[in-house]
Amino acid sequence: MNRRTYFSSTTLLTFLCLLATISIFLSIREGSTHISFTHFINAIFNPQHSTDHIIIFDLRLPRTFVAFTTGGLLALAGALMQTLLRNPLADPYILGVSGGAAVATALGILLGLSTAFLNLTAFLGSLLSITLVMGISRSHKHLLPLRLLLTGVVVATGWAAIMSFILITSPDQNLRSILFWLIGDLSYAHFSIWEPIILLFGLVVSFILAKPLNILARGDLTARSLGINTHRLNLILFLLSSLLTALAVNMAGCIGFVGLIVPHMLRIVKNSDHRFVLPASVLLGGSLLTLADTLSRVLITPAQLPVGIVTAIIGVPTFIVVLQGCQER
Amino acid sequence: MNAFHIDQISLSMQEIPLIQQLSFTCQPGEIWGILGPNGIGKTTLLHVLAGLKKPTSGRVFIAGKNILHMRPKERAQKIGLLPQQIYFPFPSTVLETAMTGRYPYSSNWFSENPEDIKIATQALELVGLHHLKQRPVSQLSGGEQRRLTLATLFAQNPDIYLLDEPTTYLDLQQRMHVLSILKKLAKETGKIILLVLHEIPLIQLCCDKVILLTQDGNKKIGSCSEIINRETLGTMLPKELLDSCGF
Incomplete structure (x- = not known):
């Protein structure tokens, strides 16, 4: 951790934007059907409805965006x-x-709810789960790191x-x-405009709060004595992280480890400043899952x-x- | 600088009453020591004085203003707390950590104010950690981490310092050094300093006033010489220890 890069946050974010572009390009270029490069270029720039065009624009592009x-x-x-x-070991998948x-x-x-309501039930499900984990692992008002993880793992197994x-039991x-449900699968995904919008919304809200979040990361007591309204900030984090998880689960099931490894890698490479970690997480997380999905195809x-x-094989x-690094401290 | 006025504070922990009806007033430039056995409520008292916890009854004022009615950032400019235990869950460097002390004053979202960096660096110099500025906090020793937390508090530069066992993990030399910094702060800049300390010699060295909390729920408030003597301390310390301290 003492060999941190001296690249500025802007440089690293630019690099991540580039990585995102490359991953998206690869994802629409590669797939089970081989499309030669000339056909690929043709299909992109000639909007006639060739098979290649349909494969790229109707199959691969939506899936790439979902990934x-x-x-x-x-x-x-x-x-x-x-x-x-x-x-630093918290992750929506690991914590259940x-x-x-x-x-x-x-x-x-099973109840026959429509898609919009499914997002709502997923949101309620993740709220319930994180409340459960936080409630059980809290003893004498302190969150003990290992107890939290253990509780999360148990809750995840229960789910x-x-x-x-x-x-x-259901023939449905x-x-x-x-x-799909247990390990995550993108092949059922349908592209809709709402998920990217909510992702952007979540990023903007948390990005605005980045400076207070940097202080909150030092612990509740320290944050409060430095003038942070921790109750409000914790509540926002609680709702926002549950909402984002719920949307991801609804699109692709329970994909693990992206939420763990991406922020962690960024903290090691640069620093724990949320002004960097949050936007960089979205870019790197998106790129990684897009690349993983391309591989899976x-x-x-x-x-x-x-x-x-x-993602599990990488994660x-x-x-x-990460766990090893945590114990050394 | 303004007086720090504590009015009839009572505390309880999970409905067990701890300290009852405690009142005192600290004047600018004074150093107060809080002495008492474990579990008597010293840490809870500091948290109440910092405005982080509501007392069962009573109020705390700075310059006549109730601290619970202040905005959090405004309060953080007036009162700073050195917690008993600290931890650093995420990787950060020494300077980044010291910079968090400047949060109550920060207005610029995008970049750090050069003035704030200067103040944080000076705070690190004060505790002798400036040569480790770029070092990750996880590589510091327990004593160095303690000094870093002190530096963060010095960077915060509040009017009232509340320190919960500031000398823990420090070697004797560092203990003396930290106390001399605090004494200087009080005498030269009129800061009010309240310390929870267990070492009686250190209290004698630096405190003007002492609050003694005893197991039976009593409390004694007075000047250092009024409290730190054989009769008063006899109520809480074994005879052998008093002998060895030379009382």
């Missing part, structure tokens, strides 16, 4: 949750927040069990796949891997490294 948005949502939710819980949203959504589908129960064909063509498998070792 990018989901990655951004998860990374931002992770960064905010880590500050809310003052714990995604699981709560997933169960609530599945129940909503996974309930989810499996629902899937096994609308319920999507077990892989081309690795075993013509079949597809659920993207959650790819688990990273989690262990």
